[in-house]
Amino acid sequence: xxxxxxxxxxxxxxxxxxxxxxxxxxxxxxxxxxxxxxxxxxxxxxxxxxxxxxxxxxxxxxxxxxxxxxxxxxxxxxxxxxxxxxxxxxxxxxxxxxxxxxxxxxxxxxxxxxxxxxxxxxxxxxxxxxxxxxxxxxxxxxxxxxxxxxxxxxxxxxxxxxxxxxxxxxxxxxxxxxxxxxxxxx
Amino acid sequence: xxxxxxxxxxxxxxxxxxxxxxxxxxxxxxxxxxxxxxxxxxxxxxxxxxxxxxxxxxxxxxxxxxxxxxxxxxxxxxxxxxxxxxxxxxxxxxxxxxxxxxxxxxxxxxxxxxxxxxxxxxxxxxxxxxxxxxxxxxxxxxxxxxxxxxxxxxxxxxxxxxxxxxxxxxxxxxxxxxxxxxxxxxxxxxxxxxxxxxxxxxxxxxxxxxxxxxxxxxxxxxxxxxxxxxxxxxxxxxxxxxxxxxxxxxxxxxxxxxxxxxxxxxxxxxxxxxxxxxxxxxxxxxxxxxxxxxxxxxxxxxxxxxxxxxxxxxxxxxxxxxxxxxxxxxxxxxxxxxxxxxxxxxxxxxxxxxxx
Numbered sequence: 001x002x003x004x005x006x007x008x009x010x011x012x013x014x015x016x017x018x019x020x021x022x023x024x025x026x027x028x029x030x031x032x033x034x035x036x037x038x039x040x041x042x043x044x045x046x047x048x049x050x051x052x053x054x055x056x057x058x059x060x061x062x063x064x065x066x067x068x069x070x071x072x073x074x075x076x077x078x079x080x081x082x083x084x085x086x087x088x089x090x091x092x093x094x095x096x097x098x099x100x101x102x103x104x105x106x107x108x109x110x111x112x113x114x115x116x117x118x119x120x121x122x123x124x125x126x127x128x129x130x131x132x133x134x135x136x137x138x139x140x141x142x143x144x145x146x147x148x149x150x151x152x153x154x155x156x157x158x159x160x161x162x163x164x165x166x167x168x169x170x171x172x173x174x175x176x177x178x179x180x181x182x183x184x185x186x
Numbered sequence: 187x188x189x190x191x192x193x194x195x196x197x198x199x200x201x202x203x204x205x206x207x208x209x210x211x212x213x214x215x216x217x218x219x220x221x222x223x224x225x226x227x228x229x230x231x232x233x234x235x236x237x238x239x240x241x242x243x244x245x246x247x248x249x250x251x252x253x254x255x256x257x258x259x260x261x262x263x264x265x266x267x268x269x270x271x272x273x274x275x276x277x278x279x280x281x282x283x284x285x286x287x288x289x290x291x292x293x294x295x296x297x298x299x300x301x302x303x304x305x306x307x308x309x310x311x312x313x314x315x316x317x318x319x320x321x322x323x324x325x326x327x328x329x330x331x332x333x334x335x336x337x338x339x340x341x342x343x344x345x346x347x348x349x350x351x352x353x354x355x356x357x358x359x360x361x362x363x364x365x366x367x368x369x370x371x372x373x374x375x376x377x378x379x380x381x382x383x384x385x386x387x388x389x390x391x392x393x394x395x396x397x398x399x400x401x402x403x404x405x406x407x408x409x410x411x412x413x414x415x416x417x418x419x420x421x422x423x424x425x426x427x428x429x430x431x432x433x434x435x436x437x438x439x440x441x442x443x444x445x446x447x448x449x450x451x452x453x454x455x456x457x458x459x460x461x462x463x464x465x466x467x468x469x470x471x472x473x474x475x476x477x478x479x480x481x482x483x484x485x486x487x488x489x490x491x492x493x494x495x496x497x498x499x500x501x502x503x504x505x506x507x508x509x510x511x512x513x514x515x516x517x518x519x520x521x522x523x524x525x526x527x528x529x530x531x532x533x534x535x536x537x538x539x540x541x542x
Contacts (some may be wrong), residue, residue, distance in 0.1 A: 006217055010210050018205040032209055053232060078267075107466045121189055122198050129198065145199040158269045158369060172191050185188045 006043045025143040038076040074156035128178040134145050134169040224407040266312045270510050304419045305329040317389040317433035319460035334377045348404040355537040357394035382506040387424045397423040433457045433536040437447050444477045444522035458511045462504040477522030484515040
Protein backbone atom coordinates (compact mmCIF):
# COMPACT_ATOMS: atom_id res chain seq x y z
CA UNK A 1 0.00 0.00 0.00
CA UNK A 2 2.72 2.40 1.07
CA UNK A 3 4.85 1.44 -1.92
CA UNK A 4 1.87 1.89 -4.23
CA UNK A 5 1.38 5.37 -2.86
CA UNK A 6 5.01 6.17 -3.41
CA UNK A 7 4.92 4.79 -6.95
CA UNK A 8 1.87 6.90 -7.72
CA UNK A 9 3.59 9.98 -6.38
CA UNK A 10 6.65 9.32 -8.52
CA UNK A 11 4.52 8.72 -11.61
CA UNK A 12 2.48 11.85 -11.06
CA UNK A 13 5.08 14.35 -9.97
CA UNK A 14 8.49 12.76 -10.49
CA UNK A 15 9.50 14.45 -13.75
CA UNK A 16 8.37 17.86 -12.69
CA UNK A 17 9.88 17.56 -9.25
CA UNK A 18 13.23 16.42 -10.60
CA UNK A 19 13.43 19.37 -12.97
CA UNK A 20 12.71 21.65 -10.04
CA UNK A 21 15.28 19.95 -7.79
CA UNK A 22 17.86 20.14 -10.52
CA UNK A 23 17.45 23.84 -11.10
CA UNK A 24 17.35 24.50 -7.37
CA UNK A 25 20.39 22.43 -6.47
CA UNK A 26 22.15 23.23 -9.77
CA UNK A 27 24.02 19.98 -10.05
CA UNK A 28 22.97 16.37 -10.51
CA UNK A 29 24.42 14.91 -7.35
CA UNK A 30 22.60 17.28 -5.03
CA UNK A 31 19.49 17.17 -7.20
CA UNK A 32 19.36 13.37 -6.90
CA UNK A 33 19.66 13.58 -3.11
CA UNK A 34 17.04 16.28 -2.86
CA UNK A 35 14.66 14.36 -5.12
CA UNK A 36 14.96 11.20 -3.03
CA UNK A 37 14.61 13.02 0.27
CA UNK A 38 11.57 14.90 -0.98
CA UNK A 39 9.71 11.71 -1.86
CA UNK A 40 10.63 10.05 1.40
CA UNK A 41 9.38 13.05 3.32
CA UNK A 42 6.24 13.23 1.21
CA UNK A 43 5.39 9.63 1.87
CA UNK A 44 5.78 10.24 5.61
CA UNK A 45 3.34 13.11 5.29
CA UNK A 46 1.05 11.44 2.77
CA UNK A 47 -1.99 12.10 4.97
CA UNK A 48 -1.66 15.69 3.89
CA UNK A 49 -1.98 14.90 0.22
CA UNK A 50 -5.26 15.87 -1.30
CA UNK A 51 -7.27 12.79 -2.12
CA UNK A 52 -5.71 10.79 0.70
CA UNK A 53 -9.04 10.56 2.44
CA UNK A 54 -8.28 13.21 5.02
CA UNK A 55 -8.60 16.36 3.01
CA UNK A 56 -9.41 17.32 -0.47
CA UNK A 57 -12.69 15.74 -1.40
CA UNK A 58 -14.01 19.20 -2.13
CA UNK A 59 -11.36 19.87 -4.78
CA UNK A 60 -11.53 19.35 -8.49
CA UNK A 61 -8.91 17.08 -10.02
CA UNK A 62 -7.03 20.10 -11.33
CA UNK A 63 -7.06 21.81 -7.93
CA UNK A 64 -6.01 18.63 -6.19
CA UNK A 65 -3.11 18.17 -8.58
CA UNK A 66 -2.00 21.70 -8.05
CA UNK A 67 -2.18 21.40 -4.28
CA UNK A 68 -0.24 18.14 -4.27
CA UNK A 69 2.34 19.51 -6.66
CA UNK A 70 2.80 22.58 -4.48
CA UNK A 71 3.03 20.34 -1.44
CA UNK A 72 5.88 18.41 -3.06
CA UNK A 73 7.67 21.56 -4.17
CA UNK A 74 7.28 22.98 -0.67
CA UNK A 75 8.95 19.93 0.85
CA UNK A 76 11.77 20.20 -1.67
CA UNK A 77 12.30 23.87 -0.88
CA UNK A 78 12.34 23.29 2.87
CA UNK A 79 14.73 20.37 2.58
CA UNK A 80 16.95 22.35 0.27
CA UNK A 81 17.00 25.34 2.61
CA UNK A 82 17.98 23.16 5.54
CA UNK A 83 20.53 21.29 3.48
CA UNK A 84 21.82 24.51 2.03
CA UNK A 85 22.50 25.98 5.45
CA UNK A 86 24.46 22.95 6.51
CA UNK A 87 26.33 22.62 3.27
CA UNK A 88 27.13 26.19 2.40
CA UNK A 89 30.82 25.52 2.24
CA UNK A 90 30.39 22.37 0.24
CA UNK A 91 28.00 23.99 -2.20
CA UNK A 92 30.43 26.76 -2.88
CA UNK A 93 32.92 24.17 -3.99
CA UNK A 94 30.59 22.47 -6.46
CA UNK A 95 31.69 23.18 -9.98
CA UNK A 96 28.82 25.10 -11.46
CA UNK A 97 30.30 24.58 -14.93
CA UNK A 98 28.45 21.30 -14.91
CA UNK A 99 25.26 23.25 -14.77
CA UNK A 100 26.15 26.14 -17.00
CA UNK A 101 28.12 24.31 -19.70
CA UNK A 102 27.72 20.60 -19.53
CA UNK A 103 24.02 20.11 -19.17
CA UNK A 104 22.19 23.24 -20.04
CA UNK A 105 20.76 23.13 -23.50
CA UNK A 106 20.22 26.55 -25.00
CA UNK A 107 17.47 27.00 -27.53
CA UNK A 108 18.80 27.98 -30.92
CA UNK A 109 18.13 31.50 -32.04
CA UNK A 110 18.09 33.40 -35.34
CA UNK A 111 21.64 32.63 -36.32
CA UNK A 112 24.77 31.05 -35.01
CA UNK A 113 26.34 34.31 -33.90
CA UNK A 114 23.33 35.43 -31.96
CA UNK A 115 22.94 31.94 -30.56
CA UNK A 116 26.51 31.97 -29.35
CA UNK A 117 26.08 35.40 -27.77
CA UNK A 118 22.86 34.37 -26.11
CA UNK A 119 24.51 31.24 -24.81
CA UNK A 120 27.18 33.40 -23.26
CA UNK A 121 24.59 35.66 -21.63
CA UNK A 122 22.73 32.67 -20.22
CA UNK A 123 25.96 31.28 -18.85
CA UNK A 124 26.70 34.54 -17.08
CA UNK A 125 23.10 34.72 -15.89
CA UNK A 126 23.38 31.29 -14.35
CA UNK A 127 26.56 32.36 -12.57
CA UNK A 128 24.73 35.34 -11.17
CA UNK A 129 21.66 33.32 -10.18
CA UNK A 130 23.97 31.05 -8.25
CA UNK A 131 25.29 34.07 -6.36
CA UNK A 132 21.87 35.40 -5.43
CA UNK A 133 20.94 35.23 -1.75
CA UNK A 134 19.03 32.00 -1.06
CA UNK A 135 15.80 33.84 -0.40
CA UNK A 136 15.84 35.37 -3.86
CA UNK A 137 17.14 32.26 -5.60
CA UNK A 138 14.38 30.07 -4.20
CA UNK A 139 11.66 32.43 -5.39
CA UNK A 140 13.21 32.73 -8.84
CA UNK A 141 13.43 28.98 -9.12
CA UNK A 142 9.88 28.39 -7.97
CA UNK A 143 8.52 31.02 -10.31
CA UNK A 144 10.51 30.22 -13.45
CA UNK A 145 11.24 26.53 -13.16
CA UNK A 146 8.12 25.25 -11.46
CA UNK A 147 6.04 28.07 -12.94
CA UNK A 148 4.24 28.50 -9.65
CA UNK A 149 1.91 31.39 -8.96
CA UNK A 150 3.12 34.00 -6.53
CA UNK A 151 0.21 33.19 -4.21
CA UNK A 152 1.25 29.55 -4.05
CA UNK A 153 4.89 30.48 -3.46
CA UNK A 154 3.80 32.78 -0.65
CA UNK A 155 1.90 29.99 1.06
CA UNK A 156 4.85 27.62 0.86
CA UNK A 157 7.36 30.16 2.12
CA UNK A 158 4.97 31.53 4.76
CA UNK A 159 5.38 35.08 3.56
CA UNK A 160 2.87 37.56 2.14
CA UNK A 161 2.28 37.46 -1.58
CA UNK A 162 3.67 40.98 -1.84
CA UNK A 163 6.96 39.77 -0.38
CA UNK A 164 7.24 37.15 -3.12
CA UNK A 165 6.64 39.80 -5.76
CA UNK A 166 9.18 42.14 -4.22
CA UNK A 167 11.76 39.34 -4.02
CA UNK A 168 11.19 38.53 -7.67
CA UNK A 169 11.55 42.18 -8.53
CA UNK A 170 14.70 42.49 -6.47
CA UNK A 171 16.18 39.34 -8.02
CA UNK A 172 15.53 40.58 -11.56
CA UNK A 173 17.00 43.94 -10.67
CA UNK A 174 20.14 42.42 -9.18
CA UNK A 175 20.58 40.08 -12.13
CA UNK A 176 20.06 42.90 -14.60
CA UNK A 177 22.64 45.01 -12.81
CA UNK A 178 25.12 42.13 -12.78
CA UNK A 179 24.65 41.39 -16.49
CA UNK A 180 24.98 45.08 -17.33
CA UNK A 181 28.23 45.13 -15.36
CA UNK A 182 29.35 42.28 -17.62
CA UNK A 183 28.72 44.56 -20.58
CA UNK A 184 25.36 43.19 -21.77
CA UNK A 185 22.40 45.39 -22.60
CA UNK A 186 19.29 44.30 -20.75
CA UNK B 187 21.89 43.38 -28.79
CA UNK B 188 19.34 44.01 -26.08
CA UNK B 189 17.98 41.15 -24.00
CA UNK B 190 14.79 40.78 -22.02
CA UNK B 191 15.45 39.68 -18.44
CA UNK B 192 12.22 37.74 -18.13
CA UNK B 193 12.94 35.79 -21.35
CA UNK B 194 16.50 35.09 -20.25
CA UNK B 195 15.34 33.74 -16.90
CA UNK B 196 12.75 31.48 -18.49
CA UNK B 197 15.30 30.22 -20.97
CA UNK B 198 17.99 29.66 -18.35
CA UNK B 199 15.63 27.44 -16.38
CA UNK B 200 13.91 25.75 -19.26
CA UNK B 201 15.99 22.61 -19.38
CA UNK B 202 13.63 19.69 -19.19
CA UNK B 203 15.62 17.12 -17.32
CA UNK B 204 14.12 13.88 -16.04
CA UNK B 205 15.07 11.51 -13.22
CA UNK B 206 16.72 8.27 -14.22
CA UNK B 207 14.95 4.95 -13.74
CA UNK B 208 17.69 4.00 -11.28
CA UNK B 209 17.02 7.09 -9.23
CA UNK B 210 13.33 6.26 -8.92
CA UNK B 211 14.22 2.70 -7.98
CA UNK B 212 16.56 3.99 -5.31
CA UNK B 213 13.74 6.09 -3.84
CA UNK B 214 11.65 2.96 -3.45
CA UNK B 215 14.61 1.03 -2.07
CA UNK B 216 15.43 3.70 0.50
CA UNK B 217 11.81 3.82 1.58
CA UNK B 218 11.75 0.05 2.07
CA UNK B 219 14.96 0.19 4.11
CA UNK B 220 14.03 3.16 6.28
CA UNK B 221 10.39 2.25 6.76
CA UNK B 222 11.27 -1.33 7.43
CA UNK B 223 13.90 -0.30 9.95
CA UNK B 224 11.47 1.81 11.94
CA UNK B 225 8.84 -0.89 11.86
CA UNK B 226 11.05 -3.71 12.99
CA UNK B 227 13.52 -2.02 15.35
CA UNK B 228 11.52 -0.70 18.23
CA UNK B 229 14.58 0.61 20.02
CA UNK B 230 15.47 2.94 17.23
CA UNK B 231 11.90 4.06 16.81
CA UNK B 232 11.54 4.85 20.48
CA UNK B 233 14.74 6.81 20.59
CA UNK B 234 13.81 8.90 17.61
CA UNK B 235 10.41 9.54 19.11
CA UNK B 236 11.87 10.65 22.41
CA UNK B 237 14.25 13.11 20.82
CA UNK B 238 11.44 14.59 18.83
CA UNK B 239 9.44 15.13 21.98
CA UNK B 240 12.38 16.82 23.67
CA UNK B 241 12.55 19.15 20.71
CA UNK B 242 9.03 20.19 21.45
CA UNK B 243 9.85 20.65 25.08
CA UNK B 244 12.70 22.93 24.21
CA UNK B 245 10.74 25.22 21.98
CA UNK B 246 7.15 24.68 22.83
CA UNK B 247 7.42 24.73 26.55
CA UNK B 248 5.16 22.65 28.68
CA UNK B 249 1.62 22.96 27.57
CA UNK B 250 -1.18 22.57 30.02
CA UNK B 251 -4.83 23.30 29.49
CA UNK B 252 -7.64 23.84 31.91
CA UNK B 253 -10.67 21.71 31.32
CA UNK B 254 -9.80 21.00 27.74
CA UNK B 255 -8.63 18.05 25.72
CA UNK B 256 -5.00 17.11 25.24
CA UNK B 257 -3.39 16.00 22.07
CA UNK B 258 -1.43 12.86 22.80
CA UNK B 259 1.93 13.98 21.47
CA UNK B 260 3.20 16.59 19.10
CA UNK B 261 6.35 16.55 17.07
CA UNK B 262 8.42 19.59 16.22
CA UNK B 263 6.03 21.38 13.92
CA UNK B 264 7.41 21.46 10.42
CA UNK B 265 5.72 24.74 9.49
CA UNK B 266 7.46 26.46 12.37
CA UNK B 267 10.72 24.65 11.66
CA UNK B 268 10.53 25.83 8.09
CA UNK B 269 9.66 29.38 8.98
CA UNK B 270 12.50 29.73 11.45
CA UNK B 271 14.97 27.96 9.24
CA UNK B 272 15.68 24.83 11.22
CA UNK B 273 15.22 21.27 10.12
CA UNK B 274 12.28 19.42 11.64
CA UNK B 275 14.46 16.54 12.71
CA UNK B 276 17.23 15.79 15.16
CA UNK B 277 19.63 17.92 13.14
CA UNK B 278 17.28 20.82 13.63
CA UNK B 279 17.22 20.20 17.34
CA UNK B 280 20.99 20.30 17.44
CA UNK B 281 20.92 23.50 15.45
CA UNK B 282 18.60 25.04 18.00
CA UNK B 283 20.96 24.10 20.79
CA UNK B 284 23.82 25.61 18.84
CA UNK B 285 21.87 28.81 18.44
CA UNK B 286 21.35 29.31 22.13
CA UNK B 287 18.18 27.43 22.98
CA UNK B 288 20.15 25.15 25.20
CA UNK B 289 17.87 25.06 28.20
CA UNK B 290 16.14 21.87 27.26
CA UNK B 291 13.67 20.61 29.85
CA UNK B 292 14.14 16.98 30.70
CA UNK B 293 10.46 16.23 30.64
CA UNK B 294 9.16 14.26 27.73
CA UNK B 295 5.57 14.69 28.81
CA UNK B 296 4.97 17.85 26.84
CA UNK B 297 1.48 18.06 25.55
CA UNK B 298 -0.02 20.57 23.24
CA UNK B 299 -3.26 22.14 24.28
CA UNK B 300 -6.50 22.11 22.41
CA UNK B 301 -10.00 23.22 23.17
CA UNK B 302 -13.21 22.51 21.29
CA UNK B 303 -16.39 24.49 21.62
CA UNK B 304 -19.34 24.98 19.30
CA UNK B 305 -17.70 22.73 16.73
CA UNK B 306 -14.54 24.81 16.44
CA UNK B 307 -11.27 23.38 17.71
CA UNK B 308 -8.32 25.59 18.65
CA UNK B 309 -4.96 23.85 18.97
CA UNK B 310 -1.70 25.29 20.27
CA UNK B 311 0.76 23.64 17.92
CA UNK B 312 4.04 25.18 18.96
CA UNK B 313 5.59 27.95 21.00
CA UNK B 314 9.07 29.38 20.71
CA UNK B 315 10.13 31.54 23.61
CA UNK B 316 13.21 33.28 24.90
CA UNK B 317 13.77 35.82 27.65
CA UNK B 318 11.89 38.59 25.94
CA UNK B 319 9.62 37.29 23.23
CA UNK B 320 7.47 34.40 22.18
CA UNK B 321 6.13 33.06 18.93
CA UNK B 322 2.84 31.18 19.12
CA UNK B 323 1.60 28.93 16.35
CA UNK B 324 -2.04 27.94 16.56
CA UNK B 325 -4.33 25.92 14.35
CA UNK B 326 -8.06 26.39 14.15
CA UNK B 327 -10.29 23.69 12.72
CA UNK B 328 -13.56 25.36 11.88
CA UNK B 329 -15.30 22.02 11.44
CA UNK B 330 -17.86 21.25 8.80
CA UNK B 331 -20.22 24.00 9.81
CA UNK B 332 -17.95 26.97 9.22
CA UNK B 333 -15.77 27.75 6.26
CA UNK B 334 -12.33 29.09 7.05
CA UNK B 335 -12.27 30.98 3.80
CA UNK B 336 -15.08 32.62 1.94
CA UNK B 337 -14.00 32.01 -1.65
CA UNK B 338 -12.53 28.56 -1.58
CA UNK B 339 -9.21 27.49 -0.17
CA UNK B 340 -7.41 27.45 -3.46
CA UNK B 341 -8.29 30.93 -4.67
CA UNK B 342 -5.21 33.04 -5.16
CA UNK B 343 -6.33 36.54 -4.57
CA UNK B 344 -9.86 36.73 -3.24
CA UNK B 345 -9.45 34.45 -0.28
CA UNK B 346 -10.89 35.93 2.90
CA UNK B 347 -9.66 34.08 5.91
CA UNK B 348 -11.56 33.86 9.17
CA UNK B 349 -9.59 34.79 12.26
CA UNK B 350 -9.99 34.71 16.04
CA UNK B 351 -10.62 37.76 18.18
CA UNK B 352 -7.83 36.99 20.59
CA UNK B 353 -6.56 38.25 23.91
CA UNK B 354 -3.17 37.15 25.18
CA UNK B 355 -2.21 37.53 28.84
CA UNK B 356 0.24 35.90 31.21
CA UNK B 357 0.23 34.73 34.81
CA UNK B 358 2.87 37.33 35.64
CA UNK B 359 0.50 40.12 34.73
CA UNK B 360 3.08 41.26 32.21
CA UNK B 361 2.75 44.17 29.89
CA UNK B 362 2.47 42.16 26.68
CA UNK B 363 2.39 43.43 23.13
CA UNK B 364 1.48 41.14 20.29
CA UNK B 365 0.59 41.06 16.66
CA UNK B 366 -0.25 38.28 14.30
CA UNK B 367 -2.65 36.81 11.84
CA UNK B 368 -3.30 33.94 9.51
CA UNK B 369 -0.18 32.02 8.59
CA UNK B 370 -1.41 29.29 6.31
CA UNK B 371 -4.69 28.01 4.90
CA UNK B 372 -4.40 24.26 5.30
CA UNK B 373 -7.70 23.45 3.68
CA UNK B 374 -11.18 24.92 3.42
CA UNK B 375 -11.83 24.42 7.13
CA UNK B 376 -8.41 24.67 8.73
CA UNK B 377 -6.14 27.67 9.13
CA UNK B 378 -2.98 28.21 11.14
CA UNK B 379 -2.26 31.50 12.87
CA UNK B 380 0.95 32.98 14.20
CA UNK B 381 1.40 35.54 16.95
CA UNK B 382 4.51 37.40 18.02
CA UNK B 383 4.35 38.32 21.68
CA UNK B 384 6.73 40.67 23.48
CA UNK B 385 7.16 41.09 27.22
CA UNK B 386 8.70 44.44 28.02
CA UNK B 387 9.13 44.28 31.77
CA UNK B 388 9.81 40.66 32.70
CA UNK B 389 10.56 37.40 31.00
CA UNK B 390 8.53 34.31 30.20
CA UNK B 391 10.31 31.98 32.61
CA UNK B 392 7.88 29.62 34.27
CA UNK B 393 4.90 31.68 33.40
CA UNK B 394 1.52 30.59 32.19
CA UNK B 395 0.30 32.17 29.04
CA UNK B 396 -3.41 32.50 28.45
CA UNK B 397 -5.28 32.79 25.23
CA UNK B 398 -8.89 33.86 25.32
CA UNK B 399 -10.96 33.91 22.17
CA UNK B 400 -14.40 35.47 22.36
CA UNK B 401 -15.40 35.25 18.71
CA UNK B 402 -14.28 34.40 15.22
CA UNK B 403 -14.73 36.93 12.49
CA UNK B 404 -14.11 37.25 8.80
CA UNK B 405 -13.44 40.44 6.88
CA UNK B 406 -16.42 41.57 4.92
CA UNK B 407 -15.89 40.69 1.29
CA UNK B 408 -17.56 43.92 0.24
CA UNK B 409 -14.77 45.79 2.02
CA UNK B 410 -16.94 47.10 4.81
CA UNK B 411 -14.90 48.26 7.74
CA UNK B 412 -16.64 46.01 10.24
CA UNK B 413 -15.78 42.33 10.00
CA UNK B 414 -18.60 39.82 9.98
CA UNK B 415 -18.91 37.72 13.11
CA UNK B 416 -18.69 34.06 12.26
CA UNK B 417 -19.52 32.81 15.74
CA UNK B 418 -19.28 34.03 19.34
CA UNK B 419 -18.24 31.79 22.21
CA UNK B 420 -15.52 31.09 24.70
CA UNK B 421 -12.31 29.34 23.80
CA UNK B 422 -9.58 29.41 26.46
CA UNK B 423 -6.11 27.94 26.38
CA UNK B 424 -3.52 28.11 29.10
CA UNK B 425 0.00 26.70 29.15
CA UNK B 426 3.36 27.19 30.72
CA UNK B 427 6.14 28.68 28.63
CA UNK B 428 9.74 27.69 29.04
CA UNK B 429 12.20 30.28 27.84
CA UNK B 430 15.62 28.85 27.36
CA UNK B 431 17.80 31.22 25.42
CA UNK B 432 19.57 34.12 27.02
CA UNK B 433 19.05 37.81 26.52
CA UNK B 434 21.98 40.11 25.90
CA UNK B 435 22.21 43.79 26.70
CA UNK B 436 24.79 45.75 24.74
CA UNK B 437 25.69 49.10 26.30
CA UNK B 438 26.25 51.34 23.32
CA UNK B 439 25.97 54.93 24.61
CA UNK B 440 26.77 56.61 21.33
CA UNK B 441 25.50 59.94 20.05
CA UNK B 442 25.31 60.26 16.29
CA UNK B 443 23.36 61.88 13.52
CA UNK B 444 20.74 59.59 12.03
CA UNK B 445 18.87 60.92 9.03
CA UNK B 446 20.10 64.39 9.93
CA UNK B 447 18.94 64.28 13.54
CA UNK B 448 21.10 63.79 16.58
CA UNK B 449 20.18 60.74 18.66
CA UNK B 450 21.82 58.97 21.55
CA UNK B 451 21.61 55.22 21.41
CA UNK B 452 21.61 53.91 24.92
CA UNK B 453 21.51 50.14 24.65
CA UNK B 454 20.45 47.19 22.54
CA UNK B 455 18.63 44.30 24.13
CA UNK B 456 18.65 41.29 21.87
CA UNK B 457 17.55 37.67 22.01
CA UNK B 458 17.33 34.97 19.35
CA UNK B 459 13.77 36.07 18.58
CA UNK B 460 13.71 39.84 19.03
CA UNK B 461 15.49 43.10 19.75
CA UNK B 462 14.77 46.41 21.41
CA UNK B 463 16.93 49.46 20.82
CA UNK B 464 16.65 52.06 23.56
CA UNK B 465 17.29 55.73 22.84
CA UNK B 466 17.82 58.63 25.23
CA UNK B 467 15.24 61.37 25.16
CA UNK B 468 11.61 62.02 25.89
CA UNK B 469 8.74 60.05 24.56
CA UNK B 470 6.75 61.89 21.96
CA UNK B 471 4.71 61.16 18.88
CA UNK B 472 6.67 59.24 16.31
CA UNK B 473 6.39 59.90 12.64
CA UNK B 474 6.07 57.06 10.21
CA UNK B 475 9.51 57.74 8.77
CA UNK B 476 11.23 57.39 12.16
CA UNK B 477 14.48 55.45 11.86
CA UNK B 478 14.39 51.77 12.70
CA UNK B 479 16.87 48.94 12.89
CA UNK B 480 16.76 47.76 9.29
CA UNK B 481 19.67 45.33 9.23
CA UNK B 482 21.57 43.15 11.64
CA UNK B 483 25.10 42.10 10.81
CA UNK B 484 26.63 38.75 11.59
CA UNK B 485 30.22 39.39 10.61
CA UNK B 486 30.24 39.88 6.86
CA UNK B 487 26.75 38.39 6.52
CA UNK B 488 23.43 40.08 7.00
CA UNK B 489 20.86 38.40 9.19
CA UNK B 490 18.02 37.39 6.90
CA UNK B 491 15.31 37.09 9.55
CA UNK B 492 14.24 40.71 9.87
CA UNK B 493 10.47 40.91 9.93
CA UNK B 494 7.62 40.04 12.21
CA UNK B 495 6.23 42.47 14.73
CA UNK B 496 7.53 46.01 15.00
CA UNK B 497 6.88 48.74 17.56
CA UNK B 498 8.55 52.09 17.06
CA UNK B 499 8.50 55.09 19.36
CA UNK B 500 10.77 58.09 19.88
CA UNK B 501 12.64 56.31 22.67
CA UNK B 502 12.71 52.71 21.52
CA UNK B 503 12.49 50.47 18.49
CA UNK B 504 11.34 46.90 18.97
CA UNK B 505 11.11 44.13 16.42
CA UNK B 506 10.76 40.38 16.26
CA UNK B 507 12.57 38.04 13.91
CA UNK B 508 11.25 35.56 11.40
CA UNK B 509 14.32 33.38 11.90
CA UNK B 510 16.32 32.46 14.95
CA UNK B 511 19.25 34.78 15.46
CA UNK B 512 22.57 33.42 16.62
CA UNK B 513 23.46 36.17 19.08
CA UNK B 514 26.98 34.83 19.34
CA UNK B 515 27.63 35.99 15.78
CA UNK B 516 26.22 39.48 16.24
CA UNK B 517 28.63 42.24 15.18
CA UNK B 518 26.45 45.26 14.47
CA UNK B 519 23.27 46.69 13.05
CA UNK B 520 22.02 49.45 10.78
CA UNK B 521 19.87 52.09 12.38
CA UNK B 522 18.37 54.58 9.93
CA UNK B 523 21.25 55.40 7.62
CA UNK B 524 24.00 54.51 10.09
CA UNK B 525 25.83 51.23 10.41
CA UNK B 526 26.78 50.67 14.03
CA UNK B 527 29.53 48.27 15.01
CA UNK B 528 29.08 46.77 18.47
CA UNK B 529 32.01 44.40 18.55
CA UNK B 530 33.78 46.70 21.03
CA UNK B 531 30.69 47.30 23.16
CA UNK B 532 30.38 45.62 26.50
CA UNK B 533 27.42 43.39 27.00
CA UNK B 534 25.82 41.57 29.85
CA UNK B 535 23.91 38.34 29.71
CA UNK B 536 20.56 38.13 31.41
CA UNK B 537 19.25 34.74 32.40
CA UNK B 538 16.19 36.04 34.19
CA UNK B 539 14.50 39.40 34.55
CA UNK B 540 12.31 38.32 37.40
CA UNK B 541 12.30 40.81 40.21
CA UNK B 542 13.52 43.71 38.12
